[in-house]
């Protein structure tokens with residue numbers, strides 16, 4: 587079988603890797619400059635900064651087994667001895683779960699999974715259609731459609747999926763109607779000097795910033811002190827359409843008010859579809875007649891583990 591995989595984040599990379607291992611011809615496409623999706627990092631003058639997923643956990647034995655293999659490959663490491671959670675002025679160590687990060691940046695496992703898979707970045711699927719019993723993909727960056735493919739598997743976030751297809755099975759759309767995806771503003775803070783506090787990560791809890799990570803303290807990261815701040819889901823929803831300059835100004839003021847002093851520079855990135863809410867009946871969808879599959883974190887229970895889980899669930903259908 588010749589498969590096209592739309593999207594090269596955790597779910598797309600997992601299914602692409604597995605199908606390639608089974609001997610199928612697999613080609614992955616992603617609109618981004620690199621692979622990784624919401625696990626990607628922003629390149630700066632002072633190294634790469636993780637601005638999407640900060641770490642991941644492994645709640646199920648199956649995913650933990652996969653993570654252990656990735657650790658042996660050098661794609662992943664344990665991280666987070668110094669994660670603190672605060673409430674008011676009180677801070678305590680958060681040791682309840684084991685956390686993992688990709689190395690040397692978050693995309694470590696994605697790049698590992700896709701190492702043998704033909705992957706085309708900066709290929710934005712615009713229209714995916716069937717012609718003469720085969721699939722074709724119209725890509726925004728090219729004048730000719732790419733194909734034919736025997737099967738297509740989408741791993742794009744739910745809101746970006748229906749516009750790609752002329753029609754999707756109506757029962758799928760009905761089952762996904764309760765799922766929404768919410769935004770998150772991420773801020774990358776370059777201190778230009780020693781960072782004003784020492785921790786790996788910090789659940790802030792009482793403000794519009796709910797998470798801070800000290801990026802340069804993660805194993806494998808190089809460069810000068812950098813923090814990644816995430817705004818809360820509710821604040822990000824209210825301020826979704828704000829200009830980045832306005833979000834940066836509020837983050838700068840917050841850092842000053844908190845006594846950290848002014849940073850060197852701050853850059854902002856809005857993740858429009860950061861996290862999913864709601865559940866579908868299945869963790870992955872497959873239509874044998876159409877030879878069309880759908881995976882993604884939004885089907886698998888959310889987060890990195892949910893993306894992996896969804897891809898593994900599709901394999902069972904295939």
Ligand SMILES: Cc1cc2nc3c(=O)[nH]c(=O)nc-3n(C[C@H](O)[C@H](O)[C@H](O)COP(=O)(O)OP(=O)(O)OC[C@H]3O[C@@H](n4cnc5c(N)ncnc54)[C@H](O)[C@@H]3O)c2cc1C
Pocket residue numbers: 592593594595596597598615616617618621622623624625637638639640641642643709710711712741742743746750770772816857859860861881882883884888889890891892893
């Ligand atoms: C700010 C933030 C913080 C997070 N924190 C955590 C965390 O701490 N722990 C955790 O476990 N999870 C976290 N997550 C969630 C986690 O990153 C995701 O659940 C997971 O990475 C999703 O993987 P995926 O493959 O389902 O989707 P994605 O990673 O979104 O992959 C989909 C891919 O499809 C591509 N794409 C979309 N449309 C097209 C198109 N038309 N043509 C071609 N390609 C297309 C995109 O470029 C993307 O690469 C966080 C996410 C964000 C944004």
